[in-house]
Amino acid sequence: MNNSFSAADLDFQQQVRAFFEIEFTPELRARANDGRDVKGVAVEWQKKLYAKGWVAPGWPKELGGTGWTPVQKFIFETERCNAGAPDVVPFGLKMVAPVIIHFGNDEQKARFLPRILKSEDWWCQGYSEPGSGSDLAALQTKAEKDGDHYVVNGAKIWTTYAQYADWIFCLVRTGNFEKRQQGISFVLIDMKSKGVTVNPIHSIDNHHSLNEVVFDNVRVPVENLIGQEHQGWTYAKALLAHERTSIAEVSNSKRNLAEIIELAKQQTNHKGRLIDDPHFQQRLSDIEIELMALEYMDLRVLASMSAGDTPGPEASLLKIKGTEIQQALQELRMETIGAYSASLRVDEFQNELHREGSSSRKEYMYGRAATIYGGSNEVQRNVIAKAVLGL
Amino acid sequence: MNFEFNEEQMMLKDSIVKWAQDNYSFEQRAVSRNNDEGFSRKHWATFAELGWLSVPFAEEYGGYGGGVVDLAAITQEFGKVLITEPITPTLILFGGALSASVDDNVKTQLIPQIIEGGLLGALAVYEPQSRFDVSNIKTSATASGDVYVLTGSKSVVLGGGVADQLLVLARTSGEQNDETGLSLFLVDANANGVTRSPYELMDGQRAADINFDNAVGQLVSELDQAYEPLMNVIETASVAMCAEASGIMETLNRTTVEYTKTRKQFGVPISSFQALQHRMVDTFMAYEQVKSLLVGTLCELSDENTSVLRASKVVAALRTLVAKNGKLIGDEAIQLHGGMGLTDELTVGHYVKRMMMINLMFGNADFYQDKFNQLSYGQS
Numbered sequence: 001m002n003n004s005f006s007a008a009d010l011d012f013q014q015q016v017r018a019f020f021e022i023e024f025t026p027e028l029r030a031r032a033n034d035g036r037d038v039k040g041v042a043v044e045w046q047k048k049l050y051a052k053g054w055v056a057p058g059w060p061k062e063l064g065g066t067g068w069t070p071v072q073k074f075i076f077e078t079e080r081c082n083a084g085a086p087d088v089v090p091f092g093l094k095m096v097a098p099v100i101i102h103f104g105n106d107e108q109k110a111r112f113l114p115r116i117l118k119s120e121d122w123w124c125q126g127y128s129e130p131g132s133g134s135d136l137a138a139l140q141t142k143a144e145k146d147g148d149h150y151v152v153n154g155a156k157i158w159t160t161y162a163q164y165a166d167w168i169f170c171l172v173r174t175g176n177f178e179k180r181q182q183g184i185s186f187v188l189i190d191m192k193s194k195g196v197t198v199n200p201i202h203s204i205d206n207h208h209s210l211n212e213v214v215f216d217n218v219r220v221p222v223e224n225l226i227g228q229e230h231q232g233w234t235y236a237k238a239l240l241a242h243e244r245t246s247i248a249e250v251s252n253s254k255r256n257l258a259e260i261i262e263l264a265k266q267q268t269n270h271k272g273r274l275i276d277d278p279h280f281q282q283r284l285s286d287i288e289i290e291l292m293a294l295e296y297m298d299l300r301v302l303a304s305m306s307a308g309d310t311p312g313p314e315a316s317l318l319k320i321k322g323t324e325i326q327q328a329l330q331e332l333r334m335e336t337i338g339a340y341s342a343s344l345r346v347d348e349f350q351n352e353l354h355r356e357g358s359s360s361r362k363e364y365m366y367g368r369a370a371t372i373y374g375g376s377n378e379v380q381r382n383v384i385a386k387a388v389l390g391l
Numbered sequence: 392m393n394f395e396f397n398e399e400q401m402m403l404k405d406s407i408v409k410w411a412q413d414n415y416s417f418e419q420r421a422v423s424r425n426n427d428e429g430f431s432r433k434h435w436a437t438f439a440e441l442g443w444l445s446v447p448f449a450e451e452y453g454g455y456g457g458g459v460v461d462l463a464a465i466t467q468e469f470g471k472v473l474i475t476e477p478i479t480p481t482l483i484l485f486g487g488a489l490s491a492s493v494d495d496n497v498k499t500q501l502i503p504q505i506i507e508g509g510l511l512g513a514l515a516v517y518e519p520q521s522r523f524d525v526s527n528i529k530t531s532a533t534a535s536g537d538v539y540v541l542t543g544s545k546s547v548v549l550g551g552g553v554a555d556q557l558l559v560l561a562r563t564s565g566e567q568n569d570e571t572g573l574s575l576f577l578v579d580a581n582a583n584g585v586t587r588s589p590y591e592l593m594d595g596q597r598a599a600d601i602n603f604d605n606a607v608g609q610l611v612s613e614l615d616q617a618y619e620p621l622m623n624v625i626e627t628a629s630v631a632m633c634a635e636a637s638g639i640m641e642t643l644n645r646t647t648v649e650y651t652k653t654r655k656q657f658g659v660p661i662s663s664f665q666a667l668q669h670r671m672v673d674t675f676m677a678y679e680q681v682k683s684l685l686v687g688t689l690c691e692l693s694d695e696n697t698s699v700l701r702a703s704k705v706v707a708a709l710r711t712l713v714a715k716n717g718k719l720i721g722d723e724a725i726q727l728h729g730g731m732g733l734t735d736e737l738t739v740g741h742y743v744k745r746m747m748m749i750n751l752m753f754g755n756a757d758f759y760q761d762k763f764n765q766l767s768y769g770q771s
C-alpha cells in the first residue's frame with residue numbers, strides 16, 4: 001500500500017498549478033463569483049482550457065482528450081478546486097460527448113465533437129419530465145417517424161441552462177414495448193428548431209438555471225438519432241454512470257472546509273475566535289473526519305478504475321456521502337457567517353460579510369438539489385440495497 | 392393542568408385564520424411582499440383594526456394586556472401564512488423594548504401609536520462584530536445637555552428601513568464586551584446623523600444597516616442598565632418566533648405528506664415507499680417534540696414561581712430544539728418534493744427560508760446549546 005505521487009506526477013502538479021495561477025485571472029475570478037454572466041464566463045474559461053489542450057480530460061486522446069492517467073486527472077481536479085476555478089459546464093463535454101464518442105457514427109462525431117471541444121455549442125440535458133423524475137423510464141415525450149424526420153411532442157423539465165443552449169440531448173419515446181426501458185431513443189435536437197419553447201423556472205436560490213422545454217411538432221432529422229432506434233436507454237445509463245463518478249466532489253469540499261476555517265478565524269465573540277470554540281470545532285471535525293474517509297473512498301475507486309474496472313455501485317456510495325458532506329459544509333458556512341447570511345442581494349453599500357453571507361446562502365439553497373439530481377440519494381440507497389447487499 | 396390555548400386566545404387565532412383565508416393567499420402575499428417596503432400598509436391598518444397590534448401591550452397604555460402565551464398564539468398563526476408585515480420588528484422587538492423602558496412619558500406617547508397602526512419601529516442592537524452577543528457593543532452614546540449623541544453602526548436591523556422610530560443599544564460606560572454600561576436610546580429614524588441602507592432578506596422581510604454619526608437620542612432605560620431588560624425582550628421574542636416556527640413546521644409537514652400521496656413514480660404514490668414513510672414519521676415526531684416543549688415553555692414562563700435561571704434554560708432548550716428539528720423538517724420537505732422542492736413557485740422553499748431566518752436570529756443552534764450548557768452545567 002502507498003498513497004504517494006510519483007516524481008512525474010509531482011512535476012505534472014507543478015505545471016497544472018502554474019496554469020491556473022496564470023490563466024484564471026483575478027478578473028475572471030471576480031466575474032465567476034459575481035455569477036451574473038454565467039455563459040460568458042464559462043465559454044471564456046473553457047476556451048482557455050481548450051487552447052491548453054486540457055478541456056476534455058475524459059475524452060480519448062485522438063479526439064481531443066488529454067491521455068491523462070486517473071491519478072493525473074485527480075491532480076488536475078484537486079488543483080482546479082484549490083485555485084477556485086470553475087468546472088466546465090458538464091452537459092456538452094462530460095455528458096453528451098461520451099455518448100457520441102461511444103455510440104455515435106463517424107458523421108455525428110465529426111459534426112458535433114469539435115464544436116463541443118471549442119465551446120462553440122452550448123448543450124443541455126433533456127431527460128426528466130413532469131411525470132418522470134426518479135422513474136425516468138416512464139418518460140412520455142413522443143418522437144414519431146415521418147419520412148426522414150421524427151416529429152417530437154412533449155415536455156422536458158428541470159432542464160438546466162436550457163436558456164443558453166444551442167442543442168439539447170433528449171430521451172424520447174419512439175415505441176411502446178412490454179418493457180418500458182425499450183422504445184426509448186436518444187436524439188439530438190437543435191434548440192432553434194421551430195416548435196421549441198423554453199419556459200423559465202425560478203428556484204429557491206433566487207436564480208434562474210432551471211427551465212421547462214416544450215416540444216410542439218418539432219421536426220428532427222433522423223440523422224440526429226444516436227445509435228439504434230429504441231436503444232437509447234442503454235446509452236443513457238452508460239452516461240448516468242459517468243455523471244455519478246464525478247459527484248463525490250472531494251476537492252471542492254476540502255476547499256470549502258479550508259475557507260470555513262478562515263472565516264471562523266475572523267468571527268469573534270466575547271469568548272474569542274469562533275475557531276477556538278470547542279463546540280464549533282466539534283462540528284467542523286465531525287465533517288472533516290467524514291471527508292477524510294470519503295477522500296480515501298474516492299481514491300480506492302480511482303485505483304480500481306486505473307486497474308481497468310468500471311465504477312459499479314460504489315459510485316452510489318460516493319454520491320450519497322459526497323453530497324451529504326457538501327450540504328453539511330454549506331450549512332456550517334452559512335452559520336459561521338451568522339445573521340449576514342440572511343441578506344438576499346449583494347449591493348454595493350454592504351460589507352464583505354453581506355457578500356459572503358448572501359453567496360453562502362445561495363449555495364446552501366441550490367445545494368439542496370445535490371441529493372435530488374443525478375439519481376436522488378434515496379434511489380442511490382435502493383441501488384446499494386439491491387446491487388451490493390442483494391436485498 | 393391544561394395545555395390548550397384559552398377561549399380568548401382561540402378567538403384571536405381564529406380571527407387571523409379567517410382574515411388570512413380571504414386576504415393572504417400565497418399569490419396575494421406575493422403582491423405585498425414584492426412592493427418596495429416588502430409588506431402592505433393596508434394590511435397593517437387592518438391588523439390594527441382587528442386589535443392584533445394591541446396584544447402585547449399593557450392595558451394602561453390602551454393594550455390588550457397579553458402575555459407571552461397570547462403573543463405565541465398569534466405568531467403561530469402568522470407563521471402558518473408567512474406574514475411579511477413587520478410583526479416581529481415593530482410589535483415584538485421595538486414594542487417589547489419600549490414596554491420595558493422606564494420612561495413613562497415615552498410609553499404613553501408611543502404605545503398607542505403602535506396599537507393604532509400609525510408607528511413602525513425597529514430595535515437596533517447587533518453590530519458587525521457582535522455575532523450573537525448583545526454585550527459586544529461599540530456604538531457610543533455621550534451626554535450632551537439633556538440628550539445624548541450616538542455614534543456607531545448597527546447591522547441587519549429588522550424593519551430598520553421603514554421604521555419611524557428606533558430603539559438603539561449603545562455604550563455609556565465600560566468596555567466593548569461588558570454587560571453593564573449599556574443603555575437604550577430612542578432615536579428618530581429620520582434624524583440628522585442617521586443613515587439607513589435597507590435591503591431584502593431571504594424570507595422576503597426587510598432589514599437595514601444603520602449608521603449613527605452624532606445622532607441625537609433620548610435615554611429610555613436606566614443608565615448603564617439596559618442589558619438585563621433587553622435580554623428579557625429577546626427571550627420573549629425568541630419564544631414568539633419559536634411559536635411561529637411551530638406553525639411553519641406543521642405546514643411543511645402537512646404539505647409534504649399531501650404531496651407524497653399525490654406524486655406517483657414507478658406507478659405508485661411515492662408515499663407508499665417505506666423509506667419515505669419513516670422519514671415523514673421522523674419529521675412528524677420532530678414537530679411533536681417542538682410543540683410539546685413550546686407548550687411547556689409557555690407554561691413555565693407564565694408561572695411567576697419560575698426562576699430567572701430556569702426560564703432562560705427552558706428558552707435556550709426550546710431554541711436549540713427548534714433550530715435542529717426545524718432544519719430537519721425543512722431539509723426533508725425539499726428533498727421529498729424532489730425537483731419541485733427547488734422551485735420558487737412552490738410554498739415549501741418560502742417556509743424553509745423563513746425558518747432558516749428564525750434560526751439565525753439572536754443565535755443559532757450552537758449558540759443556544761452553548762448557553763444551555765452554561766446554564767445547566769456551569770461555565771465551560
Ligand SMILES: Cc1cc2nc3c(=O)[nH]c(=O)nc-3n(C[C@H](O)[C@H](O)[C@H](O)COP(=O)(O)OP(=O)(O)OC[C@H]3O[C@@H](n4cnc5c(N)ncnc54)[C@H](O)[C@@H]3O)c2cc1C
Nearest residue numbers: 125127128133134158159160369373376378726727729730
Ligand atoms: C437543480 C436541478 C437541476 C436539474 N437539472 C436537470 C437537467 O439538466 N436535465 C434533466 O433531465 N433533469 C434535471 N434535473 C432533474 C432531476 O434529475 C430530477 O429532479 C430527479 O431525477 C428526481 O425526480 P423528481 O424531481 O421528479 O422527483 P421524484 O422522482 O418525484 O422524487 C420525489 C422524492 O421521492 C423519492 N423517491 C422516488 N422514488 C423513490 C423510491 N423508489 N424509493 C424511495 N424514494 C423515492 C425521491 O428520492 C425524492 O425524494 C434537475 C433537478 C434539479 C433539482
